[in-house]
Amino acid sequence: MSGHSNWSEWVYIGVVVAILVWVGAEAWNVERIIDHVPENAEVIKVTGQQWFWTFEHADGTIEKGELHVKKGIPYKFEVTSKDVIHSFNIPDYLVLMDAVPGRINTVWFVPVDAGQFPIQCREFCGLIHYNMRGTLYVEDGLDR
């Protein structure tokens, strides 16, 4: 239609584009911030297998089904799997990372509350997936 005004459509497009840019930038920025591992983070190797978790600390200590950490210290998990795909999850700390055979995925966190917290597998991994649980023990350590 000749001569019809379409300024409102451009306003609409502009607003939608601005919102999408904002949403994308915010999400990207938060992801970038939480992906940045502190240099002094202690590495814990996490291995999933049907149907339990194994944790290997930097000093060679190995724990199965339970993990002891100290409050206020950053930990970097190197997550992998021995058999099928699992997903390492500590719901209370929003830690969630796929455990994939042949890959090492990393995720880090700082425990800030002492106590016991559940660990679970968050990817259906077979018959006893529902019981592939563990416990995170956060002990009072160096507060920062």
Added chain:
Amino acid sequence: MKNIIGLFMVLSILVILPIIQIVFAAGDEPEKYVDRRVEIWNLFFRMMTVAFVVGAVVSGTLIWLIWRFRESNPKATPTKYEGTGELDK
């Protein structure tokens, strides 16, 4: 066209440039541990705020459009096709 360019300039100054600035300035904060729970939930709440505002504006606009341009609205004006038989063809 000038209006459109002007509109985009205003939008970019008000919205886009501050975002870019915030994004690129991030990471310059003094060293401290990030609590991923705080970051993730804050992002979630910000996104929910935007989602609900957009939802309210869109649904409000639709409701207003339907109310304003209903046939029985006293302010309704016939389109140029009405009464011409054009619509009966």
